[in-house]
Each structure stands twice: as structure tokens, then as C-alpha cells.
Amino acid sequence: xxxxxxxLAGVLMLSLCLGACTTVKDWFSMDDDEDPRRPADLVDFEPxxxxxxxxxxxxxxxxxxxxxxxxxxxxxxxxxVASSDGRVAAVERRSGDKRWEKRLEKSLSxxxxxxxxxxxxxxxxxxxxxxxASDGGIVWSIxxxxxxxxxxxxxxxxxxxxxxxxxxxxxxxxxxxxxWSYDSNVPVLTLRGTSTPIIxxxxxxxxxxxxxxVAFDARSGSIEWETxxxxxxxxxEIERIVDIDGTMALVGGELYAASYQGRIVAIEARGGNRIxxxxxxxxxxxxxxxxxxxxxxxxxxxxxxxxxxxxxxxEQGALAYRELSRPTPVSxxxxxxxxxxxxxxxxxxxxxxxxxxxVDGKGARADMLSDGRTLxxxxxxxxxxxxxxxxxxx
Numbered sequence: 001x002x003x004x005x006x007x008l009a010g011v012l013m014l015s016l017c018l019g020a021c022t023t024v025k026d027w028f029s030m031d032d033d034e035d036p037r038r039p040a041d042l043v044d045f046e047p048x049x050x051x052x053x054x055x056x057x058x059x060x061x062x063x064x065x066x067x068x069x070x071x072x073x074x075x076x077x078x079x080x081v082a083s084s085d086g087r088v089a090a091v092e093r094r095s096g097d098k099r100w101e102k103r104l105e106k107s108l109s110x111x112x113x114x115x116x117x118x119x120x121x122x123x124x125x126x127x128x129x130x131x132x133a134s135d136g137g138i139v140w141s142i143x144x145x146x147x148x149x150x151x152x153x154x155x156x157x158x159x160x161x162x163x164x165x166x167x168x169x170x171x172x173x174x175x176x177x178x179x180w181s182y183d184s185n186v187p188v189l190t191l192r193g194t195s196t197p198i199i200x201x202x203x204x205x206x207x208x209x210x211x212x213x214v215a216f217d218a219r220s221g222s223i224e225w226e227t228x229x230x231x232x233x234x235x236x237e238i239e240r241i242v243d244i245d246g247t248m249a250l251v252g253g254e255l256y257a258a259s260y261q262g263r264i265v266a267i268e269a270r271g272g273n274r275i276x277x278x279x280x281x282x283x284x285x286x287x288x289x290x291x292x293x294x295x296x297x298x299x300x301x302x303x304x305x306x307x308x309x310x311x312x313x314x315e316q317g318a319l320a321y322r323e324l325s326r327p328t329p330v331s332x333x334x335x336x337x338x339x340x341x342x343x344x345x346x347x348x349x350x351x352x353x354x355x356x357x358x359v360d361g362k363g364a365r366a367d368m369l370s371d372g373r374t375l376x377x378x379x380x381x382x383x384x385x386x387x388x389x390x391x392x393x394x
Contacts, residue, residue, distance in 0.1 A: 055096030060087030062382030122148020180221025207244030225272030230262020246285025276309030289329030
């Protein structure tokens with residue numbers, strides 16, 4: 001049964017079942033055979049693709065003991081990756097060789113953001129750091145209002161960071177001096193996590209625990225528009241959770257976002273108008289490929305929605321309640337990792353299974369990265385791995 005941390009009144013974190021329709025009493029009394037949210041057994045299939053591991057390199061303790069989601073980032077020929085125990089490394093994406101590795105005396109919980117020759121990281125103690133991408137040296141470090149759980153982002157003029165207390169801050173790229181701050185209304189109970197802000201064309205797009213996406217002017221922090229993705233419903237605080245915690249996707253002039261116990265929504269990036277919406281419940285986020293918008297629902301189903309808003313192209317339900325990561329397009333396939341660390345490869349055309357490989361027994365919460373036919377997976381235990389994907393001969 002899947003367990004996720006929640007926040008109560010911004011202070012307490014409770015480990016509760018996500019099945020809002022089930023009472024706590026029922027949860028403790030039912031056995032696995034009675035549990036409707038028991039992870040599905042894996043089904044056999046004839047592989048049509050091959051996953052070949054090219055290299056693997058260790059980076060500290062990975063995500064650590066908490067529910068961190070430290071996210072690697074690709075920049076040119078390098079992958080920058082960080083671990084919970086303070087290690088940061090630059091890894092050559094083709095060979096897996098390390099260009100450099102630094103040990104910071106910090107407990108990291110948010111990262112890695114990248115722009116130009118700068119890396120951006122956040123700590124569990126609420127510290128925003130800018131590092132040199134060339135050697136990992138610290139350029140500046142400043143305290144912020146709370147724990148950072150997602151990669152800070154920059155554009156060479158401003159660095160934007162979202163904190164777990166519901167705030168969004170903008171800082172001077174060169175000095176770290178604060179330019180502006182936004183304080184959202186935080187519900188009584190939320191998921192443990194935040195979405196990653198997106199900076200594009202002078203705007204900052206951010207999703208919040210209130211179920212809203214807000215667009216800001218990157219220089220001043222003034223609000224340009226806000227759009228509700230989900231409306232809290234139900235009597236209990238658990239039923240009313242509508243966090244936007246997963247990764248959003250900006251493609252062309254359209255922004256895609258999904259909430260827990262809410263919807264997936266396509267939004268006009270310039271004006272904030274909703275283009276289309278569909279009911280989903282997701283905490284891992286969305287991705288785009290083959291003119292589809294992909295999302296892993298809370299129930300373990302992977303769905304491909306048509307980008308034009310004309311409905312669903314396909315749905316793969318064989319991974320029910322297996323706690324799937326954000327779907328990642330790679331070549332003509334779509335990849336997800338489950339709670340047991342199995343990497344599942346599906347066709348982007350119809351969702352059929354193409355390959356399966358166990359990559360990390362502790363799972364892989366961080367979004368995977370793709371580069372042509374190569375897929376990069378950062379396991380929770382601290383292994384960064386590269387897989388080449390090829391079609392099997394028939």
C-alpha cells in the first residue's frame with residue numbers, strides 16, 4: 001500500500017493512506033487481499049524493445065531517508081546531479097565520467113536548477129545556493145523562508161525558488177539580493193512537495209497547493225494571471241487536497257499542469273485561459289510527446305490525452321497502484337518507474353508494453369531525463385544510470 005507524507009497546518013507531517021474514501025480504522029484492519037489499492041502484479045509480455053545499460057555512477061546517498069525528489073538536469077554534454085547528503089557532481093552524459101564532485105556540508109532537498117554557468121540548489125534548512133557549473137564552487141548562499149523541495153530556476157537575471165511554506169521568491173542572479181516575494185494561501189493539509197517553477201519569456205509559472213497556477217512578471221514579481229486547475233471538494237481535509245506538486249510542461253504557447261484529486265489542464269501561457277481540461281489525480285506531473293500529453297494517475301493508470309483537447313488517445317491500466325513516476329518520452333517510447341524500482345517502457349502510439357528492467361530496488365522518484373534514444377535514471381539509492389533503447393529485431 002502506498003504511503004505519502006502530508007503536512008498538517010504547515011508543521012506536522014502525517015503518514016496517511018491516499019485512499020480518501022477509506023477510513024483510518026479500515027486501513028489498519030484490512031489485509032493485502034482485501035485492500036483495493038494493493039499494487040497490481042506485473043503482467044508478462046513479449047518485449048519489442050531492448051534496454052541496455054551504458055553506464056552507472058554513484059552520487060552520495062541519493063534521495064536519502066526522506067521523501068526528497070532531487071532532480072538531475074542535462075546541460076550540453078553534462079548531467080548535474082545532487083544527493084541528500086550534500087554531494088554535487090557533473091557527469092559526462094555519454095561516458096558517465098565525473099568532471100568534478102563536491103561535498104557540501106548541507107542537507108540538500110531541492111535541486112538541481114541550471115542556467116549558463118550556474119547551478120541552483122536548496123537545503124532542508126531553507127538555504128538557497130548558487131554554484132559554479134564549472135567546478136561546483138559556491139558563488140553565493142542565502143537563507144529563505146522555508147525548506148526547498150524543488151529545483152530553483154534562473155534566467156541570468158533572476159533566480160526563483162518555491163518554498164514548502166507556500167511562498168515564491170525572486171532573487172538577483174548576481175548577488176542573491178531578494179527582488180520580490182509572493183505568499184500563497186496554504187491549505188491545512190497538503191502533500192509533501194512543491195512543483196518546479198518555469199521561467200520563460202520574462203514570465204514565471206508556478207503551481208501551488210491551493211490548486212492554482214499563477215504567472216508572474218519575472219523582474220517585478222507582479223501577477224499577470226492565475227488559473228484554477230482544481231477545486232477542493234469533500235468534507236475532510238484529506239478529500240480536499242488539490243496540490244500541484246508534479247512537473248508542469250510548457251510547449252509552444254501552452255502550459256500543461258495536473259493536480260492531485262483534480263484535473264489536468266491545458267492553459268494558454270500568455271493570458272491564462274483554459275484551453276481544455278480532464279479529470280485526473282496526479283502528484284508526479286505531466287510530459288508531452290507524439291502530440292499527446294501524458295500523466296500517471298494516482299491509481300497507477302498511464303493516460304495519453306490528445307494535445308488538441310479532443311479526448312484520450314489511450315490508457316494503460318496494468319500498473320495499478322504501483323506509485324508511478326512522471327512519464328518520460330524517449331525515442332518512440334514512454335518510460336515510468338514504479339515503487340519496486342522497475343522501469344516500464346511503453347509505446348507512445350498505443351501504450352502497449354515494450355520492455356521492462358529493474359533499475360533500483362528503492363525506486364526512482366526523480367523525473368527521468370531523455371536524450372534521443374538514451375534514458376537517464378537517478379535511483380533513490382544514489383545511482384545515476386544511462387540506458388540506450390533500441391527496437392528488437394522481429
